[in-house]
Amino acid sequence: MNNTTDELEKIIEEINLIIQKKKDPFEINIKSLLKKLNELYIKLQSIEEYSKDAEAINLLATIVKEQSNYLYDKSSTLFLAAEKLIEKLTKISILEIGKIMEMCMYPIATTNFINNDSIKIGYEYWLAKSSIRSERRTYETKINLINKDEFYYSDRKFINDLKKYEEVILSKLPLNLTKEIENLNSKDKINLLYYLSFLIAQGKVHLVEKNEELYVDAGPSKFTNSIIFRIKL
Amino acid sequence: MSKDKKKFEKRKLTIFNKMKKMLVYLLVQRRSIPGAKGFELKKLIGTKYTFIANLLNKELETYGLKLKIVFQDKNIENPSLQDYDKAYFYITTSEPIIATPLKGQFNMEELGALAASILLIYSKNNKYEYENLIDFLSNKISKLKTRRFIDKFIKKGYLEIDENNILSLGWRTYAEIDLQMLTKIIAIYSV
Numbered sequence: 001m002n003n004t005t006d007e008l009e010k011i012i013e014e015i016n017l018i019i020q021k022k023k024d025p026f027e028i029n030i031k032s033l034l035k036k037l038n039e040l041y042i043k044l045q046s047i048e049e050y051s052k053d054a055e056a057i058n059l060l061a062t063i064v065k066e067q068s069n070y071l072y073d074k075s076s077t078l079f080l081a082a083e084k085l086i087e088k089l090t091k092i093s094i095l096e097i098g099k100i101m102e103m104c105m106y107p108i109a110t111t112n113f114i115n116n117d118s119i120k121i122g123y124e125y126w127l128a129k130s131s132i133r134s135e136r137r138t139y140e141t142k143i144n145l146i147n148k149d150e151f152y153y154s155d156r157k158f159i160n161d162l163k164k165y166e167e168v169i170l171s172k173l174p175l176n177l178t179k180e181i182e183n184l185n186s187k188d189k190i191n192l193l194y195y196l197s198f199l200i201a202q203g204k205v206h207l208v209e210k211n212e213e214l215y216v217d218a219g220p221s222k223f224t225n226s227i228i229f230r231i232k233l
Numbered sequence: 234m235s236k237d238k239k240k241f242e243k244r245k246l247t248i249f250n251k252m253k254k255m256l257v258y259l260l261v262q263r264r265s266i267p268g269a270k271g272f273e274l275k276k277l278i279g280t281k282y283t284f285i286a287n288l289l290n291k292e293l294e295t296y297g298l299k300l301k302i303v304f305q306d307k308n309i310e311n312p313s314l315q316d317y318d319k320a321y322f323y324i325t326t327s328e329p330i331i332a333t334p335l336k337g338q339f340n341m342e343e344l345g346a347l348a349a350s351i352l353l354i355y356s357k358n359n360k361y362e363y364e365n366l367i368d369f370l371s372n373k374i375s376k377l378k379t380r381r382f383i384d385k386f387i388k389k390g391y392l393e394i395d396e397n398n399i400l401s402l403g404w405r406t407y408a409e410i411d412l413q414m415l416t417k418i419i420a421i422y423s424v
Contacts, residue, residue: 096345
């Protein structure tokens with residue numbers, strides 16, 4: 001391999017480096033390279049050397065094209081200088097910018113829909129969901145349940161009240177319940193019947209029906225079912 | 234029918250079904266952001282999802298649509314398969330909808346404000362203060378409107394705002410807007 005081939009290969013390598021790595025096309029001096037190629041042209045002897053020379057010129061032409069593209073791009077975008085761009089933006093009316101924007105906008109195609117399955121899932125969820133009211137009630141009940149002191153207090157109060165009613169009822173036995181209820185207000189009626197139901201359940205008293213009137217008497221009841229009182233408040 | 238032909242027909246059908254599957258997955262919005270990420274498509278279609286995406290893109294072109302891929306690194310030149318996995322895939326119109334009477338979600342004033350905001354943020358290296366943008370836009374529209382517009386752009390995903398009130402371009406800007414074209418048109422526009 002002689003000097004001419006070496007030099008031609010060096011030039012090709014240099015140009016290839018610019019093209020492949022996409023460097024600034026103005027990094028290369030086209031004039032000096034063309035001059036060098038012109039000098040080498042006289043020394044060319046073999047076909048290989050001629051083809052290498054042609055390759056170098058072809059690559060140089062590519063660089064010139066790149067330089068042209070680079071210049072066109074930079075000149076058309078005013079080198080993307082921020083200040084120039086902002087200056088332009090202040091001069092153009094907002095509606096004109098809007099029209100320009102329309103030319104550069106490619107909206108995304110998308111769709112939202114509900115299918116049968118999603119409706120079914122939604123409906124099931126709705127059915128399973130408890131109302132806010134009942135949620136609140138459960139919350140309050142829970143608080144009552146976990147408050148031990150309060151629970152103990154209410155329990156003790158209940159026992160005391162039950163004892164009071166027990167004493168009153170037992171002292172009046174046999175008690176005409178129909179007549180007794182008639183003289184009471186609605187709150188006392190409910191309280192009497194409420195505590196009476198516990199005394200019956202405990203087997204301390206029982207109910208007897210005589211001449212379409214109800215009587216309370218001592219001793220356990222024959223009935224084990226729950227008791228229902230029908231009263232007018 | 235020969236065995237090879239049968240095999241070929243079967244393969245054709247499989248590819249077609251995968252294309253349909255990808256199209257539906259990309260069109261139906263599941264989250265606040267439409268489209269899908271590469272790894273999601275990989276899970277749905279298989280490892281050759283980029284090949285299917287290419288075929289789907291060719292098919293979509295006939296209907297005035299295209300498959301747009303937005304890479305995480307915006308200036309990427311030769312994306313690898315990993316880059317595709319992290320990229321976002323959207324279906325957009327292949328041409329701007331100027332001719333069709335579809336103004337979409339914005340009126341002309343809003344579009345203008347959006348373009349100005351995007352260009353300003355873009356020219357300031359994708360960082361610009363919220364208050365400064367309001368000052369800039371309020372030269373042409375009222376401050377009240379400006380705030381409303383910017384909030385709308387943020388909500389739609391064209392702009393993003395961080396905790397320091399610094400605005401940057403949002404995912405939708407990269408997906409829907411040809412930024413280079415917009416810059417060039419504004420630069421060569423004669424006032």
